[in-house]
Amino acid sequence: MTDVSIRVSVNGIARRATVPARLTLADFLRVNCGLTGTHLGCEHGVCGACTILVDGDAVRACLMFAVQADGAEVTTIEGIGEPDGTLSPVQAAFRDHHGLQCGFCTPGFVISATALLRENPSPSEHEIRDALSGNLCRCTGYQGILAAVRAAASES
Ligand code: FES
Ligand code: FES
Numbered sequence: 001m002t003d004v005s006i007r008v009s010v011n012g013i014a015r016r017a018t019v020p021a022r023l024t025l026a027d028f029l030r031v032n033c034g035l036t037g038t039h040l041g042c043e044h045g046v047c048g049a050c051t052i053l054v055d056g057d058a059v060r061a062c063l064m065f066a067v068q069a070d071g072a073e074v075t076t077i078e079g080i081g082e083p084d085g086t087l088s089p090v091q092a093a094f095r096d097h098h099g100l101q102c103g104f105c106t107p108g109f110v111i112s113a114t115a116l117l118r119e120n121p122s123p124s125e126h127e128i129r130d131a132l133s134g135n136l137c138r139c140t141g142y143q144g145i146l147a148a149v150r151a152a153a154s155e156s
Helices: 025-030 089-096 104-121 125-131 142-156
Strands: 003-010 013-020 052-056 057-060 072-075
Touching: 013 025, 025 052, 052 104, 052 125, 057 104, 072 125, 089 104, 104 125, 125 142
Parallel strands: 003 072
Antiparallel strands: 003 013, 052 057, 052 072
């Protein structure tokens, strides 16, 4: 299989790599970059656990090839908070409002909510539910997640 050279900014760090053309962006982040906060659940675009930001848009890393991110700015859950470890407002709201239990889905929800609030700082209940409709959680029953996003919105 053909290998391709790519240059990607990941959480503000410029990375160069030569990767197989069919390597997914999720595997590039997890294996090549060691950023295992991007979780893989379904690996076919259904669960949202692998959601990351590419040039500011929430995308599913399991549905993109790494070569498609050539030249892009990628943000994973590891890059959402401050460099000193301070949680982002969305992360803090998930902690404060019991928005997680096992945590498997959490990176994807946090990224989706972050993308929503950057685009729409005062979303309606319908807009919040719509923005999170592509993320699945098997633990929480969603109420804590919705409360967290409402709280983060009210603080933004
Ligand atoms: S692992 Fe990508 S959407 Fe489920
Ligand atoms: S907290 Fe366990 S899947 Fe959502």
